[in-house]
Amino acid sequence: MIPPRLFVLALALAALIAVPWWVPGDYYISVSSQILIYAIFALGVDVLIGYAGLVSLGHAGLFGLASYAVAAALAGGSSQFGAVVLALAVALLGTAVFAALSLRATGIGFIMITLALGQIMWGLAYRWVDVTNGDNGVGVAARPMPFGLDLEIASNFYFATLVVFLLALSGAWIFVHSPFGASLKGTRDQPRRMTALGYNVWLIRYFACLFSGLLTAVAGILFVYYTKFISPPTLVLTSSAEVVLMVISGGSGTLLGPIAGAALVVIVKNLASAYIERWNMLLGAIFVAIVVFMPEGLVPGSMRLAQWALKAIRPPLPAGGSPSGKAGAP
Amino acid sequence: MSLWGILAINSVAFGGLLFLLSAGFSLIFGLMRIPNLTHGSMFMLGGYVGASLYMTWHLPFWLAALGAAAVVAVFGGVIERLLLRRLSGSILAQVLVTLGISFIVADFCLLTWTGDPISPPTPPVLAGGVRAFGLFFSIYRMAIILVACVVAALLWTLLDKTRLGAMIRAGVDDPEMARVVGIRVSRLFTIVFCLGAGLAGFGGIMGAPILSVYPGLDTDMLPLALVVVILGGAGSLLGSLIGSFLIGLVYNFGQAMFPELAYFVLFLPMVLVLALRPQGLFGRQAS
Amino acid sequence: MSALALAGIDAFYGDSHVLHGVSFALGEARLLGLLGRNGAGKSTCMNVAMGMLRPRGGHVTLLGEDVTGKPPEDLAARGLALVPQGRRIFRSLTVSENLIVAARRIQGNGTHAPWDLATVTSMFPRLKERSRQIAGYLSGGEQQMLAIGRALMSNPRVLLMDEPSEGLAPQIVAEVMATIRRLKEQGLSIILVEQNAKLVFDIADDIVILNSGRVAVMDTKDRLVKRGLDLHQHLGIY
Numbered sequence: 001m002i003p004p005r006l007f008v009l010a011l012a013l014a015a016l017i018a019v020p021w022w023v024p025g026d027y028y029i030s031v032s033s034q035i036l037i038y039a040i041f042a043l044g045v046d047v048l049i050g051y052a053g054l055v056s057l058g059h060a061g062l063f064g065l066a067s068y069a070v071a072a073a074l075a076g077g078s079s080q081f082g083a084v085v086l087a088l089a090v091a092l093l094g095t096a097v098f099a100a101l102s103l104r105a106t107g108i109g110f111i112m113i114t115l116a117l118g119q120i121m122w123g124l125a126y127r128w129v130d131v132t133n134g135d136n137g138v139g140v141a142a143r144p145m146p147f148g149l150d151l152e153i154a155s156n157f158y159f160a161t162l163v164v165f166l167l168a169l170s171g172a173w174i175f176v177h178s179p180f181g182a183s184l185k186g187t188r189d190q191p192r193r194m195t196a197l198g199y200n201v202w203l204i205r206y207f208a209c210l211f212s213g214l215l216t217a218v219a220g221i222l223f224v225y226y227t228k229f230i231s232p233p234t235l236v237l238t239s240s241a242e243v244v245l246m247v248i249s250g251g252s253g254t255l256l257g258p259i260a261g262a263a264l265v266v267i268v269k270n271l272a273s274a275y276i277e278r279w280n281m282l283l284g285a286i287f288v289a290i291v292v293f294m295p296e297g298l299v300p301g302s303m304r305l306a307q308w309a310l311k312a313i314r315p316p317l318p319a320g321g322s323p324s325g326k327a328g329a330p
Numbered sequence: 331m332s333l334w335g336i337l338a339i340n341s342v343a344f345g346g347l348l349f350l351l352s353a354g355f356s357l358i359f360g361l362m363r364i365p366n367l368t369h370g371s372m373f374m375l376g377g378y379v380g381a382s383l384y385m386t387w388h389l390p391f392w393l394a395a396l397g398a399a400a401v402v403a404v405f406g407g408v409i410e411r412l413l414l415r416r417l418s419g420s421i422l423a424q425v426l427v428t429l430g431i432s433f434i435v436a437d438f439c440l441l442t443w444t445g446d447p448i449s450p451p452t453p454p455v456l457a458g459g460v461r462a463f464g465l466f467f468s469i470y471r472m473a474i475i476l477v478a479c480v481v482a483a484l485l486w487t488l489l490d491k492t493r494l495g496a497m498i499r500a501g502v503d504d505p506e507m508a509r510v511v512g513i514r515v516s517r518l519f520t521i522v523f524c525l526g527a528g529l530a531g532f533g534g535i536m537g538a539p540i541l542s543v544y545p546g547l548d549t550d551m552l553p554l555a556l557v558v559v560i561l562g563g564a565g566s567l568l569g570s571l572i573g574s575f576l577i578g579l580v581y582n583f584g585q586a587m588f589p590e591l592a593y594f595v596l597f598l599p600m601v602l603v604l605a606l607r608p609q610g611l612f613g614r615q616a617s
Numbered sequence: 618m619s620a621l622a623l624a625g626i627d628a629f630y631g632d633s634h635v636l637h638g639v640s641f642a643l644g645e646a647r648l649l650g651l652l653g654r655n656g657a658g659k660s661t662c663m664n665v666a667m668g669m670l671r672p673r674g675g676h677v678t679l680l681g682e683d684v685t686g687k688p689p690e691d692l693a694a695r696g697l698a699l700v701p702q703g704r705r706i707f708r709s710l711t712v713s714e715n716l717i718v719a720a721r722r723i724q725g726n727g728t729h730a731p732w733d734l735a736t737v738t739s740m741f742p743r744l745k746e747r748s749r750q751i752a753g754y755l756s757g758g759e760q761q762m763l764a765i766g767r768a769l770m771s772n773p774r775v776l777l778m779d780e781p782s783e784g785l786a787p788q789i790v791a792e793v794m795a796t797i798r799r800l801k802e803q804g805l806s807i808i809l810v811e812q813n814a815k816l817v818f819d820i821a822d823d824i825v826i827l828n829s830g831r832v833a834v835m836d837t838k839d840r841l842v843k844r845g846l847d848l849h850q851h852l853g854i855y
Contacts, residue, residue: 055425104605107421108365112560113604116597119553123593130590237549241367241429248426281437287430288413295423496714500707507705510667511719512693512771 016162020155029154030226035266036158036165037222042246042258043172044215049244050253051176052208053188054102055111057240058118062098062213064125064235066091066220071138071230072131080144087221088214095213099206106191115237122235137231140224151225161222168215172255175211184208249290251297260298335465337582343471343540345578346478350533351551352558353485353570354526360565361502361522364414365421367428369530370552371435376402376531377543378443381450384535391453399532406527410520432548440545447544450535474536481529482571489567498522502565554581557600618681620645620775620806621666621697627674628658628665635661636830638675643775643808643823648801650817650838651810653827659810660702662827663779666808667699668692680774694721698773702780702810704764708753712744715752715763719770737766740796758789765796776800779810794820818842 015022019032041063048054069087078086102113125132132138143151151157175181186194187201194201224230233239242265250261265283273279294301355369380398383389389397409431417423451457456470489495501508501515509515534543541547558577562569577596584595619642628636636658643649653659664670666677668689676685679697707715716734723731730736738745741762747755752763761781768776778797782790798820801807811817817824824841826834834841 049422055422101601101605108359108363109560109604111365111425112556113601115553115556116600120593120597123596124591127590127593237553245426245429248422252422278437278441280433281441284430284433284435284437287426287433291413291417291423291427291430295417295420493717496710496718499710499714500718503707503709504705506669506689507701507707508718509689510669510693510699510701511767512690512721513718514690 019162020158026154029158031266031270033154033158033161033226034270035263036161037219037226038243038246038262038266039259040165040168040215040222041219041243042250042262043168043255044212044219045243046247046252046254046258047172047175047208047212047215049247050257051181051184051188052205054106054205054208055244056102056114056212057111057237057244058098058102058114058116058121059212059216059243060235060237060239061118061121062091062094062216063220063223063239063243064121064230064232065094066217067224067230067234068125068132068138070221070224071140074140075138084144084221088217091217091220092210092213095210095216099209099213103202103205103209115240118235118240119237122232122237125232125235132232135232137229140228140230143225143228157226161226164218164222168218169255169259172215176255180204180207245287249287249298251299251301254297254299257297257299264298332465333586337586338579339465339467339471341579341582342575343468343474343578344582345575346474347533347537347541348554348558348578349478349571349574350481350529350536352555352562352574353482353567354529355555356559356562356564356566356570357498357522358526359559361498361505362414362418362519364424365428366523366526367425367552368409368432368435369526369555370548370550371432372402372406372527372530373534373537373551374439374543374548375405375435376534377538377541377547378439378448378534379531380535381448381538381543382443384450384453385448391456395532395535398535399528402531402534403524403528407520407524409527410523414523415516415519436545436548443543445545447542448538449542450538452539470539474540477536478574481532482567485567494518494521553597557597560600561603618645619643619678620647620680621808622678623662623666623675624678625675626662626665626672626677628661628670628672630661630670634830636665636672639827639830639832640675641825641832641835643806645806646801646804647822648797648807648809648820649823649825650814650821651808651825651827652812652814652817653833655812656829657827658830659827660779661830663699663701663777663808663810666777667697693771693773696772696774698768698771698776700761700764700768700776700778700781702783704757704760706752706755706760706763706767708751710752711749712752712755712763713738713748715767716744716770719767721771723772732769732772734770737769740769740799741766758785758792761785761789761793762796765793769800774806776805776807777810778807780812781809782811782813782816790816 020029023029023032041059045056045059048056066087069090070083073083073086074080098114098117101117102110105113126134128134143157145151146160149156149160151160183194183199183204186199187204191201194204223234246261246265247258248261249264250259251257264286268279268283268286272282276282290298290301296304351369351373354372355366358364358366358369376398379401380394383394383397384391387394413427413431414424417427452470456473459466459468461467487495489498497508497513497518500511500513501518505515534547554577558570558573561576562571562573580599581596584591588595622640622642624640626636626639627634628639639658639662641649651659651662661670665672668677668684668687668691671686676683678684679692679695682695684692684695707718710718713734716737720733722733738748743759744762744766747759752760755763765778765781781793781797785793794816797807797809801820809817809821818838821838823837824834825832836844
């Protein structure tokens with residue numbers, strides 16, 4: 001008897017793999033790719049928000065840094081592989097610097113510093129025209145062709161993205177369930193106790209930042225290949241805010257939450273915008289509704305609802321049930 | 331020399347606007363520990379509402395400004411009572427709600443006032459300028475500086491000389507003990523939030539003849555408010571005042587002298603201050 | 618009618634069960650000494666009574682009215698005041714501001730004049746001298762006087778005092794105890810939490826001893842003294 005959770009996840013995986021067949025048309029396949037890209041981005045941000053307890057409002061800066069690195073490298077004549085490697089290196093370096101500065105504070109101070117750093121990146125992208133081409137942005141001529149697979153075709157690009165997404169998700173899963181992940185959660189919940197126990201809280205947070213930066217860079221690289229273009233608006237404060245909202249609305253501190261949040265935002269942005277001109281308002285209203293009705297996020301909230309529904313359907317326990325009077329959670 | 335003079339005046343005037351924007355944010359954050367990420371939207375909303383009152387309904391400018399402040403204050407009160415009140419202590423929920431509301435406000439403004447920037451003309455009584463010491467002083471900008479100083483004085487009087495102000499400061503010191511002593515802290519929160527929102531809205535319309543009102547004004551102004559509050563320390567009026575003028579100077583001179591690195595020049599001091607002295611130059615509490 | 622009563626209080630800090638079915642009552646115009654070792658739950662009782670901690674079970678009754686779960690400001694409005702452990706005066710306010718923010722005017726109830734800035738500062742002349750000084754710079758003893766004066770400014774009928782002698786020089790402690798005696802004579806109902814049992818026994822009418830979050834001993838002081846109660850057993854080092 002397969003546990004229900006595993007069954008649902010297997011179903012979801014099958015659905016993801018089968019997307020090009022059940023999704024109607026190339027446009028929607030592209031949107032699916034976009035959801036996966038932002039899901040990776042959101043996972044990266046969730047590592048910090050949900051597991052380290054640090055809210056960053058500047059991650060779009062790192063995201064954009066990776067994108068610009070790819071575009072610049074390609075424009076400079078590098079190979080696709082070289083561009084990707086360079087972008088990862090540059091973004092990790094940037095993360096190392098950002099994290100060193102940001103971790104001087106926690107809580108609101110961390111939010112403010114990351115916001116400032118994100119704004120600095122945006123400002124540089126916008127104003128340092130010699131390097132970034134300013135408002136005009138930088139284009140990417142062609143997507144890579146790994147193993148001869150032409151990624152210009154929407155479904156091929158989707159599969160490539162899916163592979164990367166699954167790798168990223170696995171990486172995040174391993175990270176979160178590792179002893180390091182446990183110590184990270186410890187620094188989130190009880191930083192003083194962790195210090196008293198001899199853990200180097202700063203270093204733990206620093207490594208978490210690096211891992212977060214890695215996932216963000218991966219998303220940024222996929223993004224620039226997806227749009228084949230990078231320009232300053234990608235790094236604007238609203239973009240950092242959006243990914244944070246993806247994480248919180250989906251459910252921070254979970255792995256599925258960021259994915260749900262990314263899907264929510266991308267779907268509203270791309271699909272609802274066909275019907276509703278002011279989709280930003282709709283998105284904002286959805287966020288407010290989530291805070292009111294499901295403050296822990298969509299995924300934990302839905303699971304809570306599902307458990308409640310299951311309990312309501314299940315026949316009552318015979319007399320002399322559990323001593324505490326509450327049904328135990330699985 | 332006169333270019334530096336003009337820059338200096340513009341900086342001080344901009345600092346005055348920043349003060350109107352950030353004093354409210356500082357109070358709200360100092361007392362309620364809420365990072366009000368809707369604050370930039372309130373500035374923008376005040377600009378739009380005030381511009382409409384002034385240009386479409388032909389109210390005198392000062393009445394339009396007060397009206398805009400009142401509208402935004404009420405809006406702030408509604409948000410606080412209906413939404414923020416239930417979220418105390420949960421920083422993630424506060425971030426989600428305030429950002430969500432800023433999205434709604436931004437789109438609402440886009441819907442109501444369309445995407446074209448709105449530039450209310452300087453009110454005739456304050457138009458033009460005066461020549462002195464070989465410099466040209468724009469009267470409106472002088473008026474802004476004066477208004478900001480008057481508001482600062484009024485706020486200082488409120489906080490330092492009234493019982494309400496003492497209650498607010500007690501709430502900043504020790505919110506739990508304030509309630510034990512009988513202070514209706516939740517009512518105080520609503521008052522402070524309305525006050526902060528109203529100030530931001532007032533700043534928006536006061537700044538409109540200079541900055542215009544346009545989509546994106548909210549995300550332009552919010553980071554500046556944060557920088558001022560970081561530098562000056564949350565909950566400190568003096569810190570907001572000094573921080574505002576400092577940032578006004580850095581922003582304008584930075585834009586003029588290093589246009590490519592404008593944001594760098596602006597945010598680097600903030601990052602440095604946060605790195606070295608997390609409670610800001612004048613702030614009190616540690617985190 | 619009791620001035621303040623806890624009935625069957627179960628209180629938790631997070632998942633930690635701190636008070637188990639605690640029940641006791643403070644009689645009107647009486648002084649109840651609440652004793653116990655460190656960590657027995659005395660301050661937790663005070664926090665529950667003052668509405669700072671919501672109990673998961675049980676009731677709090679103030680002057681005959683069930684106030685369980687009501688916030689502290691509501692209790693202050695109904696005549697309950699707290700002198701908390703550690704004083705917790707408003708550090709950045711001046712002495713007189715500390716008093717003014719707590720002021721609650723009531724009609725004179727006949728027994729004595731209502732507390733206001735003038736009467737409080739005349740009871741504590743040192744506070745009057747320092748009325749414009751920032752409270753954070755006062756000495757420990759002066760802060761204690763300020764904390765008591767601040768509690769009086771709300772004209773309470775029930776006063777909770779949590780370790781007022783903590784960290785004070787013996788001479789100051791004597792002053793504090795004399796003040797408490799005066800307040801008792803004026804008809805205030807008082808709960809006094811103290812580690813120093815001797816201080817409490819001198820002044821209390823009733824005694825409650827807590828042990829690990831449960832009421833171990835509850836009786837009038839006179840009857841306890843007659844019983845020859847062995848305090849060592851309940852309070853450890855004496």
